[in-house]
């Protein structure tokens with residue numbers, strides 16, 4: 131009998147992290163500089179573990195290898211997606227990620243990293259860094275070398291509920307006081323461009339990767355405005371944010387009992403607000419803010435019950 135796969139997150143200490151993952155999501159975080167919750171992960175740097183059912187105790191990467199039928203016998207060697215929640219208690223470094231071919235050649239066969247953000251919460255009037263103003267690679271290099279960050283970096287205003295698509299090659303940074311759910315390719319490669327000359331907990335500057343960053347940055351900046359599509363259903367609203375070759379991402383807002391079908395794909399599901407239950411094959415699984423699960427291929431019809439918001443993704 132197919133069951134949903136509930137996952138135990140992995141937490142990462144970061145210089146810019148805080149305590150919001152405990153205060154907002156109720157997680158038992160390891161330190162008061164906890165920056166990342168790797169909620170649905172098969173990445174070797176922090177795979178999440180299955181919590182329930184016949185596969186309890188296995189990590190997601192083990193399950194991917196040993197039970198490919200749960201994922202529709204995929205051709206990809208590694209689980210392609212990674213869902214995180216990020217607590218930017220202070221500004222993150224300005225960074226850029228490589229695309230697949232560059233990462234494969236330069237980062238031991240890693241995937242590239244296209245990512246996207248759903249803004250869970252942020253300070254009033256918060257902004258983030260998204261793109262740059264250079265017209266050529268030469269100009270990009272020049273402004274970086276001279277440290278002309280105000281001229282180079284583009285800032286955009288953000289508010290809770292906003293969604294941003296961040297293709298590989300986009301210079302970006304989350305700014306102080308932002309809580310984000312990130313859906314990304316399963317990759318842990320970041321090229322740091324600028325770190326505000328900060329020192330880490332041991333007093334060291336963090337390494338920059340300027341040559342690689344300049345190599346992979348898209349010039350000129352390509353704007354990727356997301357126009358959400360909203361569909362009303364019985365007791366639910368489905369908002370489609372993005373359908374790309376890497377992933378599709380949705381928000382499901384449920385008020386009452388709503389029926390969904392998973393078709394022929396596996397779904398990654400994160401509860402971002404409220405509580406309720408998942409009902410499938412006569413079983414009722416309680417859900418609360420901060421629950422994460424995968425619905426395997428073949429789940430077909432299921433119900434979501436309660437006043438709950440979800441971020442859902444698939445490849």
Ligand code: ZN
Pocket residue numbers: 225227245302
């Ligand atoms: Zn990033």
